[in-house]
Amino acid sequence: xxxxxxxxxxxKDALKELNGLVERDxxxxxxxxxCESFYNIKDGRTPRxxxxxxxxxNTGQTISFSIHKVAEKQxxxxxxxxxxxxxxxxxxxxxxxxxxxxxxxKWIHWNMRDINYGFExxxxxxxxxxxxxxxxxxxxxxxxxxxxxxxYGNYIKEHPRFEKLIDKNNITKxxxxxxxxxxEAFENKEFVKLHQSTLRKVDILQSVVERIIENNLKTDTTxxxxxxxxxxGLYELVKENWGYNLFIFLLGAILSGIVGxxxxxxxx
DNA sequence: TCTCAAGGAATCTATTCCAG
DNA sequence: CTGGAATAGATTCCTTGAGA
Numbered sequence: 001x002x003x004x005x006x007x008x009x010x011x012k013d014a015l016k017e018l019n020g021l022v023e024r025d026x027x028x029x030x031x032x033x034x035c036e037s038f039y040n041i042k043d044g045r046t047p048r049x050x051x052x053x054x055x056x057x058n059t060g061q062t063i064s065f066s067i068h069k070v071a072e073k074q075x076x077x078x079x080x081x082x083x084x085x086x087x088x089x090x091x092x093x094x095x096x097x098x099x100x101x102x103x104x105x106k107w108i109h110w111n112m113r114d115i116n117y118g119f120e121x122x123x124x125x126x127x128x129x130x131x132x133x134x135x136x137x138x139x140x141x142x143x144x145x146x147x148x149x150x151x152y153g154n155y156i157k158e159h160p161r162f163e164k165l166i167d168k169n170n171i172t173k174x175x176x177x178x179x180x181x182x183x184e185a186f187e188n189k190e191f192v193k194l195h196q197s198t199l200r201k202v203d204i205l206q207s208v209v210e211r212i213i214e215n216n217l218k219t220d221t222t223x224x225x226x227x228x229x230x231x232x233g234l235y236e237l238v239k240e241n242w243g244y245n246l247f248i249f250l251l252g253a254i255l256s257g258i259v260g261x262x263x264x265x266x267x268x
Numbered sequence: 269t270c271t272c273a274a275g276g277a278a279t280c281t282a283t284t285c286c287a288g
Numbered sequence: 289c290t291g292g293a294a295t296a297g298a299t300t301c302c303t304t305g306a307g308a
Contacts, residue, residue: 033288034288035287035288036288037288037289038287038288038289038290038291039288039289039290047288050288110286110287111285111286111287112287113286113287113292113293114287114291114292114293115291115292116286116287116288116290116291116292117286117287117288118287121287145286145287146294149294149295159285159286160286160287161285161286162286162287177288178288179286179287179288180288180289181288182288183288184288186288
């Protein structure tokens with residue numbers, strides 16, 4: 001375990017960064033997406049993107065892109081599986097059109113970090129289908145799952161963490177599907193379910209962010225694990241949780257009490 | 269001044285983790 | 289179920305200090 005000082009610094013940095021994002025929330029987006037299962041693809045191609053949801057942090061308005069929505073527009077709802085490639089391509093066309101007009105926004109995401117699952121995967125998929133992806137600069141991406149480790153350490157002991165975190169915080173799970181269930185929904189062509197699950201997740205991500213900012217997110221890490229049992233840790237603990245002013249006030253009250261007591265002793 | 273022990277630091281390896 | 293990255297655990301290495 002790295003030393004306490006370093007951990008406190010990481011926590012502070014991550015919180016500061018997140019606060020900064022939320023302060024400029026007119027420029028802030030939350031993104032999540034669903035795709036086919038990562039394994040179990042027979043012909044070696046990368047998993048299809050099935051739906052993407054993007055939520056404006058300040059207004060809560062959510063834009064979404066999904067295969068079945070595109071199919072509906074093009075009148076192909078009953079023959080989706082015959083047109084996967086072109087439908088997926090049209091959906092990504094719409095998505096990247098959106099990206100190019102929001103290239104300077106900040107994007108909060110959950111573990112979308114590599115070619116397996118993440119921005120890289122979406123870009124790759126679009127290239128495969130013949131598109132040219134607009135790249136979001138890495139500086140504009142904020143991986144909430146990773147930053148939460150900086151802030152809380154091992155914030156949930158049980159797995160899957162995302163789902164357990166939701167349970168622990170009593171955030172509503174209507175329409176929510178676990179990862180395996182989402183992949184299964186795609187197999188069964190339950191695109192609407194899939195889409196709603198993605199929408200719900202983006203919703204949940206916003207709640208989580210807000211709770212972190214308000215310092216009332218419930219996690220499995222104890223105060224001691226977060227701050228460590230060191231003078232600086234205790235100082236941060238008091239400062240963040242009960243307010244520095246209250247601490248100083250109480251300290252003053254105790255000291256004046258002691259002084260008063262000594263004076264009465266001397267006078268009697 | 270040399271040797272050896274102890275402990276902190278650095279490096280190497282094993283395990284966990286995460287999205288659908 | 290994947291795959292790589294990050295973390296935790298294990299091991300080695302190096303420095304420092306004390307004693308002969």
